[in-house]
Amino acid sequence: MSSSTSPVLADGTLVTDLVNTATREVQMRTLSDPEIYELEMERIFGRIWVFLGHESEIPASGDFMVRDMGSDSVLVTRDKAGEVHVMLNVCPHRGMRISTLDAGNTQVHTCIYHGWAFRPNGEFLGAPVEKECMHGKIMTKQQLGLDRARVTLYGGLIFATWNHEGPSFEEFLGDAKWYYDILFKRSDRGMEVLGPPQRFTVRANWKAAGEQSAADGFHTLTLHRWLGEVGNYAKKGEGEGGGADLSPEMYGVEVSSPHGHALRCIDLGRKIRRLTGLDPDQLSVDQKLDVLPPAGMTRDMVEQLRNNLSDEQLQVLTSMPPQVGGIFPNVLFGFVYIPQGDGSVVGSMTMHAYVPKGPDKLEFVNWIFAEKDAPEALREKMRKQTTQLFGTSGMVEQDDSDTWPHMTLAAKGARGRRMTLKYQAVYETGKPEGWPGPGIVNEGFTKDDTQWHWWLHWRELMSAD
């Protein structure tokens, strides 16, 4: 990326220089500087595909919900034809929010200020006392519709962008799509939310959470050390590391992409060995699926996988499945296998969005999912255990949300802002032999590459015209 197009901050710093590609360092002012934040709203959230929720949240004609695309509130609606629309939640008349609610159902969105009314697809219907023509004659009704974003549904996940001419959603996902398909498009009927998302405020810059979502493996060892100290994660078999040693969980395959997406594929071998007493390498794909169905699926559902995934994807899913990672820039997914007291496993399917709410504030939005075909008993276990470990009261993630504010505060200091975040643990391994998937792939103990690639893409977008 040519630095000639890079914006220059008020103190003369080039935005490209915030990320030092020679030493793999990022200046900490990126976590607190209001000027950088404003640029991000334009150059990142104003242009890329933004995750807004799942279509199962608005199943019926007229259903709507209010979400955020960067610093803008948007209406996410379903029209009579079943199509999903995303529009700026701002009345074109005098700037009042069209909806002040979180969700609801209506075929006519009427602004409570002057009564301008809009269809679920954003078309301007009219204003009160039609014959007096409140909207005047300078602009046509067609010109006065709500500001519409470009929308795509992917496995029911709703993404939108203001960049009508920009890359397609498939281009945006790039090589990572091969892996996301294993998670989001593996079943015949797809997944659905178990309810509306949890939402809470964290006084931290959105990137403190965002860069972690790009598959930060190392933090698990220390920030989440309690997992090795008590409970079912601490109870492990021979050779799996007991007590507080979580390091065996750090081995696997990490996938990153030039688009900043990241996935941690964690070895299932130890779990399968514990469940069967057999060498996982000697088991077929079908045998492994029978022993340990993918997180969130039952044995009855595994035959659906053949309808939707390739043999190569099944190979990854049954040996080294993506369990945690991110979709650039502010989405985390977790498809994890939660150990139970009796040695069995309950899956958890969750997604988070870290919505920017100013340079030092983010809204943590947490959705919990299940496969539509999952039986009720499994859904209930998934809902409870996901809530107990992740999100608002989650025993794992409560430690994350308590950490990010301190990074943000540190980044405000006159010296602290000149400190750097370091991503200098570099893979030297490459792909494991026979690995069938695309992308930038490395095996072994976790490293910093995925997060570094996240920052490189941040730099690229921040510098692009």
Place this chain on the structure above:
Amino acid sequence: MNENQSPSQPLEVPIGTPVYHQIVNFLYREARMLDELRLRDWGATLAEDLVYTAPIRQTRPISQSAASVVRTVKHFDDDYRSVMGRILRLTSTRSAWAEDPPSRTRRLVTNVLVDEGDQPGEYWVTSYLLITRSRFDFDQFDLISAERRDVLRRVGDSFQLARREILLDQAVLGTPNLAIFL
């Protein structure tokens, strides 16, 4: 747990009666235990069939006010076993960072109203709760306000908490986690 938030035939336990005072005493002592981080003591007051939940809240029009309480996905979705697991994490590990160092909290409990429950010895108790939560050297308090809908069960001279639903007032919580009990 059903979604009825009152007994089928409410019979009021009037303010000022001995039972009412015993229940207020239980709630005040419970608040003190939690503020003083005596979590194992608190755990001993829980019934083994405990249901402990905090619904999500949504902003909905007044005509759909019931929809403002969401009981599908919740902020807390716990039972006795999982609450005891939370206590174990907070008291028996060296790594429960969200509450180590601990928040300084005040649980202000007011507006206590009591009805007889459907089962003998059970009481349906509603109370208002305001928690001030201070962390680190932050000048700002996190405020957590809620109505609690409890079922208390008489055991000997005291009570056990058999059910608690915490009806938080914020659609977007103003605290970074619920690593404390409400």
